Amino acid sequence: MSEAPVLEIRDLHVTFTAHGREIPAVRGVDLTIERGQTLALLGESGSGKSVTAKAVMGLLDQPNVHVRSSVARLAGRDLLTMSAEERRELRGSGMTLVFQDALSALNPVLSIGDQVGELFRVHRGLSRKEARARSIEMLDLVGIPAAARRIDDYPHQFSGGMRQRILVAMAVALEPDLIIADEPTTALDVTVQAQILELIDRLRRELGTAVLLITHDLGVAAEVSDRVAVMYAGRIVESGEVQELYDLPAHPYTAALLAAIPDLERPSSTLRAIPGSPPSPASVPPGCSFAPRCDRATGMCSEARPALRLLDTGTGRRAACHYSEEMLNGALA
Amino acid sequence: MAPSPEPTTAGGRAATAAEPVLRASGLHKTYHGGMLSRGGAVRAVAGVDLELYAGETLGIVGESGCGKSTLARMLVGLERPDQGEVTFRGRPFFTRGGVPRDIRRRVQMVFQDPLTSLNPRMTVHDIVAEPLRVHRLSPNARAMRDRVGELLTLVGLPPDRMNRFPHEFSGGQRQRVGIARALATEPDVIVCDEPVSALDMSVQAQVVNLFAELQSTLGVALVFIAHDLAVVRHVSHRVGVMYLGKLAEMGPAAEVYGAPAHPYTMALMSAAPVPKPQLRGRSRIMLAGDPPSPVAPPPGCRFHTRCWKATERCAEVEPALEAVGDHFAACHYAERAS
Ligand SMILES: Nc1ncnc2c1ncn2[C@@H]1O[C@H](COP(=O)(O)OP(=O)(O)O)[C@@H](O)[C@H]1O
Ligand SMILES: Nc1ncnc2c1ncn2[C@@H]1O[C@H](COP(=O)(O)OP(=O)(O)O)[C@@H](O)[C@H]1O
Ligand SMILES: [Mg+2]
Ligand SMILES: [Mg+2]
Numbered sequence: 001m002s003e004a005p006v007l008e009i010r011d012l013h014v015t016f017t018a019h020g021r022e023i024p025a026v027r028g029v030d031l032t033i034e035r036g037q038t039l040a041l042l043g044e045s046g047s048g049k050s051v052t053a054k055a056v057m058g059l060l061d062q063p064n065v066h067v068r069s070s071v072a073r074l075a076g077r078d079l080l081t082m083s084a085e086e087r088r089e090l091r092g093s094g095m096t097l098v099f100q101d102a103l104s105a106l107n108p109v110l111s112i113g114d115q116v117g118e119l120f121r122v123h124r125g126l127s128r129k130e131a132r133a134r135s136i137e138m139l140d141l142v143g144i145p146a147a148a149r150r151i152d153d154y155p156h157q158f159s160g161g162m163r164q165r166i167l168v169a170m171a172v173a174l175e176p177d178l179i180i181a182d183e184p185t186t187a188l189d190v191t192v193q194a195q196i197l198e199l200i201d202r203l204r205r206e207l208g209t210a211v212l213l214i215t216h217d218l219g220v221a222a223e224v225s226d227r228v229a230v231m232y233a234g235r236i237v238e239s240g241e242v243q244e245l246y247d248l249p250a251h252p253y254t255a256a257l258l259a260a261i262p263d264l265e266r267p268s269s270t271l272r273a274i275p276g277s278p279p280s281p282a283s284v285p286p287g288c289s290f291a292p293r294c295d296r297a298t299g300m301c302s303e304a305r306p307a308l309r310l311l312d313t314g315t316g317r318r319a320a321c322h323y324s325e326e327m328l329n330g331a332l333a
Numbered sequence: 334m335a336p337s338p339e340p341t342t343a344g345g346r347a348a349t350a351a352e353p354v355l356r357a358s359g360l361h362k363t364y365h366g367g368m369l370s371r372g373g374a375v376r377a378v379a380g381v382d383l384e385l386y387a388g389e390t391l392g393i394v395g396e397s398g399c400g401k402s403t404l405a406r407m408l409v410g411l412e413r414p415d416q417g418e419v420t421f422r423g424r425p426f427f428t429r430g431g432v433p434r435d436i437r438r439r440v441q442m443v444f445q446d447p448l449t450s451l452n453p454r455m456t457v458h459d460i461v462a463e464p465l466r467v468h469r470l471s472p473n474a475r476a477m478r479d480r481v482g483e484l485l486t487l488v489g490l491p492p493d494r495m496n497r498f499p500h501e502f503s504g505g506q507r508q509r510v511g512i513a514r515a516l517a518t519e520p521d522v523i524v525c526d527e528p529v530s531a532l533d534m535s536v537q538a539q540v541v542n543l544f545a546e547l548q549s550t551l552g553v554a555l556v557f558i559a560h561d562l563a564v565v566r567h568v569s570h571r572v573g574v575m576y577l578g579k580l581a582e583m584g585p586a587a588e589v590y591g592a593p594a595h596p597y598t599m600a601l602m603s604a605a606p607v608p609k610p611q612l613r614g615r616s617r618i619m620l621a622g623d624p625p626s627p628v629a630p631p632p633g634c635r636f637h638t639r640c641w642k643a644t645e646r647c648a649e650v651e652p653a654l655e656a657v658g659d660h661f662a663a664c665h666y667a668e669r670a671s
Contacts, residue, residue, distance in 0.1 A: 044533045159623040189396035190560070191620045194604035198619065216534060219606030223613060243610040260538035261608060262567035264590065271567065273538035277503040293535075 006177045006210035007033040007056070007095075010071035014048070014055050017064045025051045025281045027234040030308070031212070033178065033227075038204060038211040040221035040242070043231030044278050049214045052231075053180045056212075057097050058087045075177040093123045095178040096171040098200075100186050102163035106155040112139070112166055113151035119173045134173075142169040142199055161192035165199065172203050179204075182214045197224050218261060222246060230254050233279050233289035236308055240317040250311055250319035250327050252297075253290045288321070296323050352423065353384035354521050354554050355408065355440065359417035362403050373628035377403040378414070379578035382654070385522060390548060390555040392569030392586065394562055394601070396624055400578040401558045405526040408556060409442045421522075438468045441515040445527035447507035451499040457510050458495040461485065464517040484513040488543060505536035512543065516551070524556040529564060537564070544568060562605045566590050574598045577627055577635040584660020594662035594669070597636045634664070642666045 014026040026048045033039045043049050054060050055067050061084065072079040074094055079087065091097075099105040107115055116138055117131035126134065132151065139147035142165040144158075155163055164184065171179050181200060185193035201224050204211050215221050221228050222242060229239040230253065238251035249255040259272040276293045279285060285292055291301040300322055308320040311328070321327070362378040378400040385391050393401055406412035408419060410432035419426040421436045441464075444450035451460055461481045462471070471477035482492035488509040490502075499507050508528060515523050525544070529537045541564060548555060559565050565572060566586055573583040574597065582595040593599045603618040620639045625631055631638045637647035646665055654663040662668075 044535060161623040189624065190562070190606075191396065191600055191604045192623055193606070194617065194619060195621075197606070217606060218534070218608040222608045222610045223606045246608065246610050257534060258608065260535060262541070262563040264563050264566055264605075264607070267566050267586070267590075271538040271542055273542050274535040275539075277505055277536050278533060 003035060004073075004076050005032045006035050006037075006075055007031060007212070008071055008073040009056060009069055012052065012055055012069040012072070013067070014051050014060060015066045017066070021282060023282050024284075025234055026055065027284075029231075029234075029236055031056070031229065031236075033210040033212060035177075035210055036204060036208045037227065038201070038213055038225045040225035040228045041212060041214045041231060042216070042218065042221045042228055044216055046278060046281065047231045048234040048281070049216075049231055050182055053097065053182050053212065053214055057091060057095060057180065059091075059097075089123075092119060092176075093174040094176050095180065096174075096176045098164075098167050098171045098179060098181040098184045100183040102160065102167045102187075103155065105167055106163060108155055111152045111154055112158075116166070116170055116173060119170060123174055138169040138173050139166070141172075141203075142166070143195075144169075160188055161195060164188060164192075164196050168196070168199055168203070172207060172209065175207055176209060178210045178212065180212045180214070183216070184213070185220065186216070193220075200224070218257060230257075233284050234281055235289065235320065236318075237290065237321070238319040239308075240313075240319075241315055244313070244315060244317065248328055250317060250324040251290075251321045252294045252323070252327070255327065256293075256295075296321075296327075298322075351386060354387050354422060355385040355556075356420045356423075357381060357383050357404075357408060357417065358420075360404065360407055360414045360419070361416040362400075362407060362412065362414050375627050376578050376630060377627060378407070379630070380417075381575075381578075381580055383573060383580070383583070385554050385556060387521070387554055388548065388552045389570045390544075390557050390568050392565035392572040393556065393558045393575060394560060394565050394572065395575030396560065396601075398624065398627060399575045400627070401575060402526050404575070405442065405524045405556065405558055408522075408524045409440050410437060411442070434468070438464075438518040439520050440522045440524070441518060441520040443508075443511050443515050443523060443525040443528045446531050447504065447511045448499065448531075450511060451507060451514075453499055456496050456498055457481075457485070457490075457502070460499070460510060461495070461513045461517055464514060468518050470518065480517070481513075484517055485510075487516065487547070488513045489539075503536070504532050505539055508532060508540050509543065512540075512547070516547070516553075520553060522554045522556070524558075526558045527560070528557070530559060530561070541568060562590075562602065574601065577624060577630050579635060579663065580654055580661075581636065581664070582660065582662045583654065584662075588658070588660045592658075592668070594657040594660060594667040595636075595664045596640050596642050596666075596668075598662075599668070600639075636664075 009031040012026055012029040016023040016025055029052055041049050060067050113132055113135050116135035120126040120131035120134045136147050136151055144165055185196050225242050228242050228245050229236045232253050238254050256274045260274055274293055287302040287305050291297040306320045306322045308318050311317045311319055311324055360378050360381045364375040364377055381404055395401055407414050410426045413427055426432045458481050461484055462477050465471045465477055471480055481495055485492045490509050529540050557568050569586045572586045572589045574581045576597050582589055582598045593602055600618045600620045625638060633649045634647040634652050637643040652663045652665045654661045657667045657669055
């Protein structure tokens with residue numbers, strides 16, 4: 001791969017301080033996304049996905065939050081040495097965030113045309129009239145019917161699915177290098193979810209944007225991502241190409257998640273439940289965070305934390321488990 | 334623990350003339366002046382009939398706002414229908430004096446969010462003991478404690494934690510407390526409204542397995558409402574698919590999922606994301622737009638505005654839920670398995 005990745009993050013840490021206690025919500029996350037690629041960041045609630053997204057976006061610049069990383073680069077530009085002003089300019093034009101809840105992400109007292117148009121006026125210096133024309137094009141692009149007529153409507157006049165399309169339009173309006181979509185379809189019904197996922201995927205193909213798709217849904221990640229990073233208790237425990245990762249998980253947590261969900265084609269098979277529940281970030285167990293729930297764990301696991309390391313598959317597969325090789329070989333044997 | 338998903342009480346069961354434990358006929362519920370109705374009347378449930386047989390699980394799926402929770406509340410007598418009746422072993426729920434006490438005892442409910450449905454100021458003992466007290470099922474405090482301990486053990490919670498409060502438990506454990514409370518009165522029916530939707534992925538399977546286990550050991554009949562199609566398929570013998578306050582389709586789970594007859598069921602199945610990357614790029618049915626508002630449901634067939642099979646007739650004549658092979662579908666052009 002000669003072209004530099006669109007996003008490169010190394011060793012990202014985010015620690016909150018609340019009531020005098022430190023909450024290490026993200027503890028050493030690496031992310032790399034190539035141009036035109038979708039990386040799914042998959043994890044259960046509380047695993048640190050949204051905090052990771054906000055840190056990448058530079059939205060955690062506030063007291064009581066400590067963010068650090070060794071590398072943070074967007075399309076070759078160093079995010080660490082950038083001024084706050086440059087960082088702000090980059091949000092909206094270089095990278096954008098699509099939230100789960102479109103209603104609270106949109107301004108209720110501004111028309112849709114004003115909200116989309118503002119992007120073109122502020123970042124591109126277009127006139128009111130030009131911005132309006134571009135806004136109609138964008139709303140068209142994301143499939144808002146009769147966009148020219150609806151441009152003066154307010155957010156509450158649109159259905160949930162249409163509002164989510166408007167958010168997507170705003171996210172792609174300035175052709176950013178990276179779109180971060182944080183559970184963009186979790187609040188939507190399944191028939192509408194399929195439409196939005198298809199829309200994001202189409203825009204990625206057409207515009208060549210890189211996408212970081214945050215989800216807790218193994219199905220959603222399987223439908224649209226090129227690569228998957230599985231997050232557990234503030235760390236990435238496994239990453240790799242989507243098909244390979246689902247076929248041959250190299251971390252017991254990934255394997256356990258895949259075995260715990262019902263399979264429509266094999267309805268009578270037993271669900272293999274995972275015992276216990278995910279740890280709270282304020283009290284993550286020593287050693288491997290998953291060890292207390294893992295059926296493979298040995299004494300070593302609760303003592304020595306396995307690092308996320310490149311496996312010998314030749315495919316850029318990484319896993320943080322002492323037994324990844326055994327898992328891969330066992331599955332093949 | 335393997336649930337018993339193969340239908341022992343398939344659609345054919347009705348033909349054997351066994352008496353259902355629970356029967357709903359012609360249920361209607363309209364809300365007036367609700368927050369989201371903008372002045373109109375919300376037709377939350379608009380004519381639902383169903384039967385639940387002893388020991389079976391009837392799954393209900395459908396998108397948000399289609400009336401699943403409203404139906405659930407009527408099925409346990411928490412809400413009175415505007416029209417229609419629910420009967421328990423042939424006896425009506427909605428008598429002049431309210432739902433008879435012994436019916437309330439036999440028909441229990443489990444809610445979606447265990448944190449809001451459990452009183453945070455009550456200990457787990459008091460939460461689980463409440464129905465025992467209301468229905469006077471324990472002669473004294475000691476017997477009550479023993480019974481609470483028994484119930485907690487049944488749902489896989491350590492009885493020695495009964496004096497703790499809900500917030501001291503994880504989400505999955507709290508849902509177990511809710512299930513223990515529902516089991517306290519030895520119900521014949523438990524209506525579960527999205528019982529695993531609020532749980533972490535890694536915890537859902539524990540609770541799904543618990544339901545299957547309880548059903549096979551206690552023989553309790555379940556109505557299992559969820560929007561996760563795979564979970565419903567996994568636990569249910571029969572499945573009903575709701576759209577805008579009505580059943581679009583109902584039948585044995587294997588048939589509804591394997592050979593859907595109603596276009597909405599097909600679209601729903603087709604839209605569900607599948608955790609199998611190799612199935613990507615399969616042909617899928619993409620519906621246009623969102624479900625219409627229940628304030629002004631479309632005339633004729635409620636689904637016709639989003640249906641690719643719709644004709645003029647669909648906009649005018651409302652299709653009834655009719656037998657299509659082994660299952661029932663409300664569509665003029667229902668797919669008949671060859
Ligand atoms: N503003 C905050 N203050 C303190 N802790 C926080 C804050 N935001 C997030 N956290 C902690 O970070 C953890 C990860 O949160 P988040 O990234 O939102 O998880 P998710 O993977 O569900 O998106 C949470 O468990 C929470 O304890
Ligand atoms: N108490 C209520 N007052 C007014 N409207 C209600 C009330 N409960 C439910 N509704 C409305 O009835 C419809 C069906 O709701 P509900 O039964 O909760 O659906 P579901 O559980 O399938 O999401 C929705 O449009 C909802 O807004
Ligand atoms: Mg989140
Ligand atoms: Mg509901």
